[in-house]
Amino acid sequence: MTATGGKGDVGFEAAWDTGDDAAGEGARAAPGAGYPDLPTTAYLVLGVLIVTDESLTAGEIKVRSQHTVGHFYWAPAVSHIRRELARLIEHGMAAERTIHVGRRKMTVYESTARGERALRAWAEALPGDEPVMTKHPLMLKIWLAGDTEPARVLEAIDRYLDTVQKSIDELQWAQSRGRELGLLDDPRSRYPQAVTMYTLRSLYAEMANIRQLRDDIDWNMGDAYQKYADHPKTSVRRRVRPEPGTEPAEDG
């Protein structure tokens, strides 16, 4: 964040905050359920430990988050993950242990049975029917493009298409890796796997959708039409219809 940009953004953050709260309140286990009132990110970190069913370092949690929940919700930074892990441990919802890999010592984290119960209660309380919150910077740019040259807009679209392709590649890589490790057949991975397949279809649909947007802009506002100046143009002969009431009566 730039020093000058700070104050101005407060309102904007506050609004996301509001949206987040709306989701968050429903998301929290009912008071008295015996579980602490933790932020969404704590449950995301716990969810990664539980869904992957692994002992993970904080850095590994970050990578796993990017390949999973990052595609449809949010992948926290490592520093943020460490903060939430401390909180989860404090509440007995996760445990840490030190392992030795060669000469290196590493701290790995695992969920506890209490953590698994807490996550279940939290996830079940999620209504899940709230609208999706989307911030699509490219659409904002195009929506506000005014009299910008189409060529400049098309450039931005092409760069964005590259980022979509990169997301598809990463997800396909993660799927291949999961197949290689035999993780996809685990009955416990059915729900996460259904979500991954949804995410992948979304990315391909976005690719197709953006490609049409690109062509629409090129043909409607750019010079793609002019490029076909020597394309044979037949004349259009609209059919002449008789005036109402003057048609011959139909037989039978």
Place this chain on the structure above:
Amino acid sequence: MTATGGKGDVGFEAAWDTGDDAAGEGARAAPGAGYPDLPTTAYLVLGVLIVTDESLTAGEIKVRSQHTVGHFYWAPAVSHIRRELARLIEHGMAAERTIHVGRRKMTVYESTARGERALRAWAEALPGDEPVMTKHPLMLKIWLAGDTEPARVLEAIDRYLDTVQKSIDELQWAQSRGRELGLLDDPRSRYPQAVTMYTLRSLYAEMANIRQLRDDIDWNMGDAYQKYADHPKTSVRRRVRPEPGTEPAEDG
């Protein structure tokens, strides 16, 4: 925000903040361009005034935002819109005037020429190739569903499908209204119109995608398969292939 939920969410907000900043820094006009360093929401409000080309009350700006930028970026609350309008007026980027509708006095807002130049500079500086930020509460719920009964997950999916349909209906309504008012043919509406068409296709694609997810969950985890218990099941006769090396040599 609940009093108890406050502290815990700080980190999560801060992360969205970071994402926002990443977009925001690129988004801001270069220093020295002569325009003030305003938050994204100020430019969204200004963009609504410019794209609609209307004199609007704060309440009308909110409704227009919901039907436009709200679908792909963010629709601020009226109180927030008022705050940004005050800022825009202070910087000479918007103007207010009082109109009389019957006996009622209303304050309406319009963009100024300076505001239009500032918005153009701001929008052109947007890179537009940043990844989309998506928070999809339903996917989070399903991803974390663990051993939840499929029937409960399907219920949440059905409620969400209703919200997608509602968004489609609203956008179709707004399109019909624009057609009725002859706004769609205005050459200045070409970029915004291309974005609206993209948004509409996105919503229909989401509908189709979620329906497949629903069926995948029902058939893979639910009792849809059992419902077809009396469906004739032919036996599967896998073809027997000769052992490698025992096939007769191919002719010619």
